[in-house]
Amino acid sequence: MPTPVAAEDLLRRRKRGFSLEAPFYTAPEIFDLDLDIIFGRHWIYVGVDPDLPEPGDCMTVELGAASILLIRGEDMQVRAFHNVCRHRGARLIDEHKTSVGNIVCRYHQWTYGEDGRLLFAEHMGADFDPKCFGLKRVNLRNLAGLIFVCLAENPPVDIEAMAAAMEPYLLPHELSNCKIAHTSELIEEGNWKLTMENNRECYHCSANHPELTIPLFAYGFGFAPGELDDEGRAQAEGYARLRTDCHARWEACGLPSAEIERLNTAVTGFRTERLPLSGDGESHTMDTRVASKKLLGSFTDRKLGGLSFWTQPNSWHHFMSDHIVTFSALPLGPERTLLRTKWLVHKDAVEGVDYDLDNLTKVWLLTNDQDGALVAMAQAGTRQPGYEPGPYSPYTEELVEKFCDWYIGRLSTHLLPAASRVAAE
Ligand code: FES
Ligand SMILES: [Fe+2]
Numbered sequence: 001m002p003t004p005v006a007a008e009d010l011l012r013r014r015k016r017g018f019s020l021e022a023p024f025y026t027a028p029e030i031f032d033l034d035l036d037i038i039f040g041r042h043w044i045y046v047g048v049d050p051d052l053p054e055p056g057d058c059m060t061v062e063l064g065a066a067s068i069l070l071i072r073g074e075d076m077q078v079r080a081f082h083n084v085c086r087h088r089g090a091r092l093i094d095e096h097k098t099s100v101g102n103i104v105c106r107y108h109q110w111t112y113g114e115d116g117r118l119l120f121a122e123h124m125g126a127d128f129d130p131k132c133f134g135l136k137r138v139n140l141r142n143l144a145g146l147i148f149v150c151l152a153e154n155p156p157v158d159i160e161a162m163a164a165a166m167e168p169y170l171l172p173h174e175l176s177n178c179k180i181a182h183t184s185e186l187i188e189e190g191n192w193k194l195t196m197e198n199n200r201e202c203y204h205c206s207a208n209h210p211e212l213t214i215p216l217f218a219y220g221f222g223f224a225p226g227e228l229d230d231e232g233r234a235q236a237e238g239y240a241r242l243r244t245d246c247h248a249r250w251e252a253c254g255l256p257s258a259e260i261e262r263l264n265t266a267v268t269g270f271r272t273e274r275l276p277l278s279g280d281g282e283s284h285t286m287d288t289r290v291a292s293k294k295l296l297g298s299f300t301d302r303k304l305g306g307l308s309f310w311t312q313p314n315s316w317h318h319f320m321s322d323h324i325v326t327f328s329a330l331p332l333g334p335e336r337t338l339l340r341t342k343w344l345v346h347k348d349a350v351e352g353v354d355y356d357l358d359n360l361t362k363v364w365l366l367t368n369d370q371d372g373a374l375v376a377m378a379q380a381g382t383r384q385p386g387y388e389p390g391p392y393s394p395y396t397e398e399l400v401e402k403f404c405d406w407y408i409g410r411l412s413t414h415l416l417p418a419a420s421r422v423a424a425e
Pocket of ligand 1: 086087089106107108
């Protein structure tokens with residue numbers, strides 16, 4: 001098992017363009033570092049505005065040892081707190097989702113308001129100052145309805161740069177005006193980084209995702225130009241033209257579509273692009289048509305492609321004209337990861353009238369299961385003595401490399417002395 005020193009050695013000798021060494025995927029010590037440095041000091045995507053539609057709605061999210069309580073106040077603001085009573089530390093809210101008046105600890109009934117203030121604590125005497133025992137705040141940033149939290153006291157400030165870049169892309173979809181039609185929780189038997197790496201490439205899509213490759217174009221995710229035959233070249237050129245034409249059309253309607261890529265150049269790394277979809281080009285469904293007749297926001301055009309938004313370290317999202325699918329990967333253990341997926345439709349859409357739940361969820365439910373099996377397979381390989389880091393495709397796994405580069409960079413910043421960090425870069 002690597003000691004903290006061995007973790008530093010692993011960081012220093014990481015070979016760019018190659019998958020990570022096995023301990024990054026298997027060792028409990030590295031997992032603890034991931035929880036502390038990656039999940040404890042960066043902005044983590046945990047949910048959406050419509051998770052908490054009404055005042056008093058609560059949601060808990062587990063980030064390693066930390067349980068975080070999110071609650072919507074009467075002022076409609078969502079706030080986040082450590083889910084720990086300030087008396088003797090009892091966990092306050094057990095359920096993943098519930099609704100409360102005030103937050104009452106069931107141990108000795110200390111009672112907190114939606115803003116975290118301690119409102120009631122009996123038998124504490126005249127010297128007791130309730131103002132000193134409010135719930136501990138967790139930083140929260142609501143970005144166009146996507147909720148990010150950060151456990152660090154001083155969270156990365158460049159979340160504001162991400163928000164400034166992304167709001168024009170996301171706001172027209174009016175996520176806050178949606179409802180959650182379905183949530184799935186899938187436990188993947190793999191390290192969280194394998195879940196993320198798998199998400200950052202579609203090299204595996206044609207062989208493993210018969211449903212997802214109906215709406216997604218094979219050429220949208222990279223290819224080696226020198227390996228194409230005439231037909232492939234014609235298709236790739238056709239796709240490039242379609243993307244240019246679609247971007248021009250969407251941008252003319254006020255929908256930014258061009259790629260922004262800051263995956264490994266920002267502390268709060270992210271990437272976005274609005275991509276045309278195959279077939280009828282409307283949505284991530286088996287027939288490529290909208291799953292919900294009630295379009296989002298003030299859209300009237302069904303063919304808005306798929307706006308994808310990927311964030312480091314733990315999320316990805318697809319915004320279409322009719323629905324949104326949003327994914328959050330949360331580490332449960334060195335070799336277990338929770339993938340929480342939510343499908344959102346317009347809040348006035350009626351199931352069975354405007355949308356069919358099976359049709360809405362089918363592509364991504366099946367794709368998630370397929371990806372979960374791939375992650376488990378990759379995890380099993382990293383445990384074998386024969387495993388050694390292998391090369392990423394420069395054409396189709398560039399974003400996997402950027403994920404790993406970001407990850408190694410963030411750990412190095414916190415663990416390596418500045419001089420050796422430069423040497424490693
Ligand atoms: S531990 Fe919460 S009131 Fe005592
Ligand atoms: Fe996949």
